[in-house]
Amino acid sequence: MLKNTLLLAQFELKKMLFNPRGLIALVAFSLVWLLILLYPISGASSFLLNPDFRGLIEGIFGPQAVNKLFKWPVAEMAVYWIAALYIFPLFSIFVSADQFATDKSRGTFRFYTLRTGRDSLFFGRYLGHMALQSLLLVLTVIATIVLAVSRDATLLMPALFSGLIVTVNLIIVLLPYTALMALLSLYANSARQATIYAILVWALMSVSIAIINNYLPIISELKWILPGSQISLMINTQGLGSFIYAPVPLLQAIALLLLGKIYINRSAL
Structure with a gap:
């Protein structure tokens, strides 16, 4: 199974x-x-290197809200961190929407399942899409490191270290998004439909969780079941401390992959 999955x-x-x-x-x-x-x-x-800009940001958001942002050893990587935390999950939704939908609508899914196990097909497609996103992520991190070093050559080692931490963190962040799209593309008949389903899932879950938190704050921890629920908190982290929220997307991905595995094995595709 492992060999087929990797192939x-x-x-x-x-x-x-x-x-x-x-x-x-x-x-x-x-x-x-x-x-x-x-x-x-x-x-x-x-701007991050400008003390006047720092004073303005702290005055608007408070010193505790973004204090970690100004402690990054490489300013370019700090800005990249904020942008990537929001842009890459959106990109993941669109690029991973067609893991199974087109094959399902064309009838080629049945052809594949006659030649390999459904688990191998499911996890193989998932890993392939994660590999693509990881590759693109690494390329953008390298480009950011080049920008930082071109400004100050002494930033090479700090930029490499920060780049490694950012890369691993963002790959972990993307795991549940890709897993959710794998599950939705099994149900949808096209990539566009899978994307619409994803938007509906996020909208309905966000509204439902907000209502529940308003009337039953005792179960406010339900917010952690929504992929990306930790992203706003990750902005104000830096270095190895940014891994404090890593268990959230890891557990979400495991749960979604388990649901996908059950669905693909029980459905008549």
Whole structure:
């Protein structure tokens, strides 16, 4: 099973990298991040180094709300951290929406399941999509490190260390998003439908949790079942301390993958 899973993950990664639709998505992704790197990240780093800007931010949000943001050894990586925490999950929803939907609507899913186990197919597709996102994530982190070093060559080692922490953290953050899209794409008939389902899930769960927290605050911890619920708290973290919220997405991913495994084995695809 493990060998088949890895082979399917490798095949999925190559398919997304080299087919026309995948290439268009990668070009669009590259252009968006190029603009982010050239303007918000390279420009905003100078603001973080400005004491007057720090005083303004602390005056608006309070010194405890963003105090960790100004302790990053590399200003470019701090700005990248904020941008990536919100942009990569959105990208994950769109890029992972078609893990199974198209094959299901075309009837090719049945062809695949006759030649490999459903578990191998499910986890292989999941790992392939995670591999693609991890690759793109690493490339953007490297670009941010290059920006920082071009400003100050002495930042090389701090930038590499911060880049490693950010990369691992963001991969963990993306795990439940990709797992949720795997589950939704099993139910949907197209990538667009899976994306709509994801938006509905987030909207309904956010509203439901807010109502429950308002009337029954004793069970306010329900908010942790929603993927991304920890992101706003992760902004004000730095270094190894940013891993304090890692168990949240890990547990969410495990639960969603378990649901996906049950669904794919019990459904008539």
